[in-house]
Amino acid sequence: KEGKGGSNLWCFFSENMTLAARERIALESRLRNALAQGHLQLFYQPQIDIASGSIIGCEALMRWFDPVEGMISPGRFIPVAETSGLIGPLGAWGLEQACCQAQSWRDQGLPAISVAVNVSLHQFLLTDIVGCTRKALERSGLPAECLELEITESALAERPDEALVVLRNLKNLGLRLAIDDFGTGYSSLAHLKRFPIDLLKIDQSFIRDIPQSADDMAISHAVIAMGQSMGMEVLAEGVETAAQLEFLRQHGCNFYQGYFCSKPMAATDFEKLLRGEAQRLMQQGPEAEIFE
Numbered sequence: 001k002e003g004k005g006g007s008n009l010w011c012f013f014s015e016n017m018t019l020a021a022r023e024r025i026a027l028e029s030r031l032r033n034a035l036a037q038g039h040l041q042l043f044y045q046p047q048i049d050i051a052s053g054s055i056i057g058c059e060a061l062m063r064w065f066d067p068v069e070g071m072i073s074p075g076r077f078i079p080v081a082e083t084s085g086l087i088g089p090l091g092a093w094g095l096e097q098a099c100c101q102a103q104s105w106r107d108q109g110l111p112a113i114s115v116a117v118n119v120s121l122h123q124f125l126l127t128d129i130v131g132c133t134r135k136a137l138e139r140s141g142l143p144a145e146c147l148e149l150e151i152t153e154s155a156l157a158e159r160p161d162e163a164l165v166v167l168r169n170l171k172n173l174g175l176r177l178a179i180d181d182f183g184t185g186y187s188s189l190a191h192l193k194r195f196p197i198d199l200l201k202i203d204q205s206f207i208r209d210i211p212q213s214a215d216d217m218a219i220s221h222a223v224i225a226m227g228q229s230m231g232m233e234v235l236a237e238g239v240e241t242a243a244q245l246e247f248l249r250q251h252g253c254n255f256y257q258g259y260f261c262s263k264p265m266a267a268t269d270f271e272k273l274l275r276g277e278a279q280r281l282m283q284q285g286p287e288a289e290i291f292e
């Protein structure tokens with residue numbers, strides 16, 4: 001192989017790229033089939049009110065169960081959907097599925113909670129996200145105020161003026177808006193104050209090293225104070241320890257999500273959790289006005 005130098009190197013990279021491209025195309029067509037054949041499922045992770053310890057909502061997180069490969073994580077297939085145009089149908093399916101599930105829990109008289117659905121960059125900027133959301137609400141019968149859409153900071157930073165128009169139209173439907181992974185993107189505070197945002201979700205990378213990292217504690221504290229002073233609520237993602245939760249409680253953070261309470265779980269398991277929560281609230285007496 002020596003002596004041919006440059007051309008060999010070129011061949012190496014070129015073959016590699018073809019392989020990556022081929023794998024991508026293969027994954028894309030498998031994903032298309034998975035959607036058609038019902039191999040996609042939503043998992044749900046509870047969101048907890050830090051002051052009361054009650055479940056106030058859940059985040060819907062997509063899972064792909066491949067008959068051969070097993071579970072494929074959204075970190076792997078959402079990017080493929082994003083660049084292939086599949087994110088439109090995939091996102092529409094997820095939205096409607098989440099709304100129908102939340103409405104079904106309401107119909108069963110379980111404690112009233114909201115459901116949060118992730119919206120990715122292309123889904124937000126390139127698909128009819130407003131029409132899709134309206135349709136999901138209509139078809140499921142879920143009241144808009146029970147739905148929250150999570151948009152990443154980077155999606156808003158990309159084209160802030162267009163983003164503002166879409167956010168206002170979504171807000172007009174009556175739902176709640178959250179910024180996901182807050183602190184990891186490049187959104188300017190000037191834009192942030194114009195956006196009609198209800199909830200800031202502090203990215204888990206800032207929570208992970210609490211209480212060891214003084215920097216991360218300072219950042220989390222600052223985000224809580226800033227968000228709340230701008231009229232938003234604040235949720236901490238990726239809470240795994242009692243010490244992290246205690247820090248957040250001391251600094252008045254509103255909500256948390258994380259393995260410390262529970263991993264994301266299948267709808268049937270989440271339903272059991274809600275039944276347990278219903279019993280717990282009942283034992284607390286009628287002044288806990290969580291029931292509908």
Ligand code: C2E
Binds near residue numbers: 062119123204259264
């Ligand atoms: P995300 O929206 O920021 O979701 C939080 C991720 O953190 C989830 O990973 C969740 O399982 C994980 N997580 C929750 N608590 C903890 C914890 O205590 N420790 C650790 N280490 N991780 C925790 P997941 O489910 O793999 O989702 C990854 C990302 O994929 C999501 O990040 C979201 O950006 C995207 N995604 C998931 N479902 C959908 C969907 O239906 N539509 C779109 N567009 N994107 C989705």
Ligand code: MG
Binds near residue numbers: 059118150180
């Ligand atoms: Mg999210």
Ligand code: MG
Binds near residue numbers: 180181201203204237
């Ligand atoms: Mg996040």
Ligand code: MG
Binds near residue numbers: 181
């Ligand atoms: Mg994320």
